[in-house]
Amino acid sequence: MEEVTQPMPRIGDIAPQFEALTTHGVLKLEDFKGQWLIIFSHPADFTPVCTTEFIAFSEIYPELQKRGVELLGLSVDSNSSHIAWVRNVEEKTGIKIPFPIIADLNKEVSLAYGMIHPGQSKTETVRCVFILDPDQKIRLIMYYPMNVGRNMKEILRVIDALQTADENKVALPANWHPGDKVVVPPPSTQEMAEERMGQGYECIDWYLCKKNL
Structure with a gap:
């Protein structure tokens, strides 16, 4: 039997729309329009790596909210399983999971994404x-593979990077963190390239210049 190829959304695509049952009731993707959103999936409830991740996501949730970002979790477990797991995590660790989790039993959202x-x-x-x-x-x-948990510092960093790049129309170099110099868009003509070197930027050459915001 031929295996059906699942769609793979790409950077720059409009995210696939959905309506799904979650631990906070039925939600649609369009409910989050107008704000930044992180949708993340995990293999299964009541598993060790996933539990550490949900605790970690909960710990950075206030920082995400400061940046205008919402969180939406997902797995193919049932809503009852999600609720029981959330309650178990709070009982055993004292950490309350503040964001909704999609119960994607029919794999509709999982396959779309x-x-x-x-x-x-x-x-x-x-x-x-x-x-x-x-x-x-x-x-x-x-x-990330199933046996490697995610890095919350990197998730916060890329949110900061995306928002900084959008707000200031710049690019961000490797290992950039807030407060570091940003990359000035490269010149598009020879004349602009010649002018670039005298504009007070920190330049390695005409195509790679940085500045403070």
């Missing part, structure tokens, strides 16, 4: 991260 990778599992979602801007355009995608 390309979250099931058969090389890892044909039934469970891998650890995907989709960052959507206020227009619900996909701005960043990260995939």
